[in-house]
Amino acid sequence: MSSVPACPQCSLENTYADGALFVCADCGHEWAAGDAAEAGVVVRDCNGNVLAAGDTVTVIKDLKVKGASIPLKQGTVIRNIRLIEDDAEHIEGHSDKIKDLVLKTIYLRKA
Known part of the structure; x- marks a missing residue:
């Protein structure tokens, strides 16, 4: 594995x-080695909007749910929603009918 961070x-x-x-x-962004540790993980939706804990999101595609x-x-x-520590691709939350979901951010849009 590479020691170069995302x-x-x-x-x-x-x-x-x-x-x-x-x-x-890909984007041309440059940063120092210490800057990445301070910035933490940035979670983004399918449109590139930054998500934070407590936000409301909308599902953009019908999804099959394991166990439902x-x-x-x-x-x-x-x-x-709740953010998963050190994971920029998943969030936790629940809908009205299905509880305790872990969803990929590529299928979500900030409301």
């Missing part, structure tokens, strides 16, 4: 070390 701006892992700096090949007999329909509102 980009704190776009959270993609296509990064490389350039002297004392890290550079993201009904799917999570497009347009379902998930209120009061």
Whole structure:
């Protein structure tokens, strides 16, 4: 595994070390080694909006839910989300019908 961290701006892992700096090949963002540890993980929705704990999101696609007999329909509102520590791709929350969901952020839009 590489010791180069993911980009704190776009959270993609296509990064490389350039002297004392890290550079993201996708967005061009440059940061020092100490800056990434201070910034933490930035969680973004499908449109690139930053998500925070307690936000409300909307599902953009019908999703099958493991352990549930009904799917999570497009347009379902998930209120009061919780962020998963050190994971920019998943959030926790619950809908009116299904409790204790872990959802990928690529299927969510900030409401």
